[in-house]
Amino acid sequence: MKIRLTKSQAEISAERQRRYLEAWPIEKQLEAHAEAADGRPEKRDQMLAELAAIKISLNYPSQSE
Structure with a gap:
């Protein structure tokens, strides 16, 4: 069994x-x-570049997980 903890959206x-x-x-x-x-x-x-980098570093979990 694999448990994966992720943050909510x-x-x-x-x-x-x-x-x-x-x-x-x-x-x-x-x-x-x-x-x-x-x-x-x-x-x-x-x-805008710095804000985009933050957004990329904190992706939302995909819906398929």
């Missing part, structure tokens, strides 16, 4: 949100979007 979602805000607090996110609106998208692009 809600637990993963909460952990993603915690990590997103730890890496990019709301004020920093707003600054990145404001700079992008002024024609300087570098900070926003960096933010």
